[in-house]
Amino acid sequence: MNVASIIQFKNVTKRFGNNPPVLDNVSFTLERGKFYTLLGPSGCGKTTILRLIAGFTEPSEGEIWFNGQKINHLPANKRQVNTVFQDYALFPHLNVFENVAFGLRIKKVKKTEIEAKVKQALSFVNLDGYEYREIREMSGGQRQRVAIARAIVNKPEMILLDEPLSALDLKLRTEMQYELRELQRRLGITFVFVTHDQEEALAMSDEIFVINNGKIQQSGTPTDIYDEPINRFVADFIGESNIVEGKMVEDYLVEFVGKKFECDDKGFNANEPVEIVIRPEDLEITTPELGRLQVRVDSQLFRGVHYEICCYDKDDNEWLVHSTKKAKVGKEIGLSFDREAIHVMRLGETEEEFDRRLETYADKGDSAQWKVN
């Protein structure tokens, strides 16, 4: 356990009754002062991970370490962690000031000190002057900020946020994303943020954990995960993707939709079946003669920044294209893309195997764009 790590899960499994485990042998390490995001579909176990860290529930198997100390059975009120709850959980019988002061009052901090700290925390979240409002007089976004102030005022080592922005409208949500990220940088506290919104995760995080069915599918920086998804689930969940089946003919040569393409991937067996990911924004519309793929435009949606164009090739594979240019529905068009746009995924590869394979590229130094973590 190194100095930078603050929390560590060692083979943690969580079961409720005799049901299949909600978390299945999960291991990870979080470093001090970073912004982490847990991303995954509903019911995948995100809240359960937060509850394990906060101490509201105990793991069925495995160990949880905090600052070099095993904390499996440490009660929640003894942990240096504060939570911003999915439903904010503000105390309705207390006003804004008293809500924020709750933790300090429990710790028997001096009155003058409480006053100063609460004021400071409220101004952190831009709520100066709201001290004596009742909670019911606050809007959803303001309540959320009260919940954040209530967590940060205790200066914990770690703050857990459970989908705190899910109730807000798009504009307020984007604003709060900036504010939260900014706040985390200013305070230098470790944040663990839960969301099932992939754009939110990409925009805010130092590192993302993509979770499905109680297992961590992939972890890494937003660009790592977006550019090099490890499997179909991650590719599908993070952004839109075109995923087709193909086979790896040899190193740097892959075959799909009946054609061979040069690519940047290697380390596969000859003729190994693989899956190919091409992001919609990497596809460019040209004439059928110039295109590397020939497709027919099926439908088109205007998305504001771009058109989302849905096409089918002659094998009935769907191709999603994001383009600023309009296409004509029913017309035959060509799609062109760079060799870097092709991302090859090995079937059923785990994260460790994936990382090991990436390392072999780096060792030989022949593929500069691979990032190894």
Add this chain to the structure above:
Amino acid sequence: MFDFKGFSMQWYRELFHDTRMLIIVLNTIIVALLSALFSTIFGMLGALAIYNAKKRQTKNMLLSLNNVLIVSPDVIIGASFLILFTIAGVKLGFYSVLLSHIAFSIPIVVLMVLPKLMEMSPSLIDAARDLGANSWDVLTKVIIPFISPGIFAGFFMALTYSLDDFSVTFFVTGNGFSTLSVEIYSLARRGISLNINALSALLFLVTLLLVVIYHFITLRNNKASGLGVQKR
């Protein structure tokens, strides 16, 4: 009977000179206050126990037991208490009346407090523990303030139930101890005296006052339930 000739304070004056009557009024008030106080405490603890029951079965069983006491007729409750006290050898009088009043008020308090507990989002308790509160802090700083409208309502319900109870008290009282309702009953049987009318008028005013207080409490109650926590 009497011809109405105008208002008079005479019977009130007489009432207030009747020390026996005054002692009975005092007894009634003391029994009501004490039984309301104790039944509120036990009722609240009972509601917390039902709320915290882990198994659904235990929860339902406790709730049904509670409801049995509410639906059973006063006469049966009174008779049962009489049998119980006689078997247990409790002397009939102040304590037997107080105990039975506490006993029949507890289920009422439970019924007033439990919905408030159910209304409370469990994440409030998690939040308090998250902020460093131990179990005592959670109880006194979060749970009790949250359910306090229910507690007040329960207290006043218990108070009124105790004040106007006749049948149960009639069974378990004895040794010269009497409450207002029992006393009025025996006075009325002896023949009409205008003392009773004066007493009834006073009783009516007190009850009215209690109803008004209760009304304001429920008002506060409704206001409180619209508060901050959003439930999903």
